[in-house]
Amino acid sequence: MKKVTINSVATYAGVSKKTVSRVLNNEPNVSPATREKVLKVFKELDYTPNPIARGLARNRSFIIGCLYDNPSKSYITRVQSGALEACHKHHYNLLIHPCELRGEELIANIEHLLTTSRLDGMVLTPPFSDSQELIDFLKKKKVHFARVASAIDDAESISVRSNDELGAYEITEHLIKLGHSNIAFIKGHPDHSATEQRFSGYQRALAEHNIAFNPKLVAEGNFSYHSGADSAKAILDLDPRPSAVFASNDYMAAAVLKLATQRQLKVPQDISIAGFDNAPIARHIWPGLTTIAQPVEEMTRQAVEQLILQIGDEQTPVYQATLEAKLITRESTAQHK
């Protein structure tokens, strides 16, 4: 397999390589006849431009970096799949970069990533999308980025989110309508803005249905299964025991379910359990978890697509969108006895 370069195409087509380049990039000022001729040679020689050479000349890498620090494998793979879809559509590639939010090295780490990889842009997923420090840094460095599920209010940068507050409101309301009033809540990781939002939704639903908020019913989790297990213990030991638990994500909800089952409690007869995210585990366990489904792939897809548009044209208006989350009821929640 001999290499087909822009030079061979040019020679073969009897034009200069600049003209070939013009055709390649759909630039104007090429006569239809010439364009036709060159395109034919592309086919005949089966030519594909070398992205590396292109990158060097245009100072582009055609690579988007995806930053994450998330315990949920399913969340990560959904983010990746949405990002990949957008990348492939625009002939970009995706570079994944799991790293830790905490630690002073974060900025140094990202700086190193930027200089060694020459990324054209970055997608920030929670909790990075909520890091004002990181956002300021990227702006200073003039690096293009898009925020996924970020609560930060910044009209200058791309943001795609879903309405966590509303989702939490709906699921809490669902429990209330089932007759529950003693509803425990497990918070997520404090670094994630979703944590505060889901908590707000829970509180607002209580308030709007005239149920007094009881801080003793709130446990501090961090989205991990393990933290859910700890919180579950605290909650199930309460006297009186809550008749329902709303955990800020499905892993923690699964932990509550596990402990409840170990303690011979029937779910949902003795206690209702609700989660958030609609992770695979929500339907892999019995009873299946009532939860909130967020369009994670779609959020990421839109974010990356807009990011690529912005990279291509700085004038692109800044895109900001909020997508809808949806309540999914399964067997883990039922009428309060």
Place this chain on the structure above:
Amino acid sequence: MKKVTINSVATYAGVSKKTVSRVLNNEPNVSPATREKVLKVFKELDYTPNPIARGLARNRSFIIGCLYDNPSKSYITRVQSGALEACHKHHYNLLIHPCELRGEELIANIEHLLTTSRLDGMVLTPPFSDSQELIDFLKKKKVHFARVASAIDDAESISVRSNDELGAYEITEHLIKLGHSNIAFIKGHPDHSATEQRFSGYQRALAEHNIAFNPKLVAEGNFSYHSGADSAKAILDLDPRPSAVFASNDYMAAAVLKLATQRQLKVPQDISIAGFDNAPIARHIWPGLTTIAQPVEEMTRQAVEQLILQIGDEQTPVYQATLEAKLITRESTAQHK
């Protein structure tokens, strides 16, 4: 932030850019004094070589592609994490490429990936590592690749696997020693070599303990939770009902557990359940699943590391290794009543 290129370093250090390049690549024939001087300038100017330019000159992309088609998110993230570790160590990047094994477009798809991304090498994870067609294609194209968990016997290509047959043997033996003899088995996806190996291990354990193999106890799954649910139904409807079920992976085992629980069966009192892989779900449910833990990260890490070595030096001997899998007992298996 002005750009620091090899030219500025050369000028500043008072040497030619070729000499700078020599220092950069640790080439011989540079006097210690010169080397020292250049290294100092690297620090002073905070110079980082441009990987794109480097790639163009050396016809390298410094990117490894990771191919997968696997329903298990946790498997994928473990593969990615092992691959990333090796990549970062050698200043490579990882490009993820989920795609489907089936379909005639596979080869075309990969060919397109290769021409557009100029990958330096590919890691094949199951089921791609078991595709003779793909392997032949890559060899023909002279693309470097490494196989993870592949059963194909090919001394010419890098392979890192774990002993699936032995793992399945051990877990089956574990059940037999608990007094079970009526042990059902759920097979995995026919495209994965692990499927056949795990099945063999199961059969060998039965044979060595003088238990007749009964084909009626074998259900055809495909590693997905859904297929596990179907198989579970078939198995639990058997008369007599098996006293134990060994599913080829944890997702299918979880499906069996879910159905058993729905049917008011107590696990492990009424029926023991074992899985394979030690996926997170194995410990997120109650009872926790007895399973086999494979060093997926480590396998991938080694595979990618060897791949990169081979890319750097074609003379590197072909690495082949088999790592150990480990039995993990949890609450889902118990003495037969």
Place this chain on the structure above:
DNA sequence: CAACATTATGACACCGGTGTCAGAAAGTGG
């Protein structure tokens, strides 16, 4: 048809590194 505007094309430098090769500097032996 002259005078000018517009479109099409190519020559050439350049992006930031690496490979080749020739020549300078340093080391060795008789």
Place this chain on the structure above:
DNA sequence: CCACTTTCTGACACCGGTGTCATAATGTTG
């Protein structure tokens, strides 16, 4: 000290594209 290796070093072309600009071809107008 001279001839001969061996070790350094730099000039220069090259990787495969893109940007700039000058010039050729074509179109428009009075």
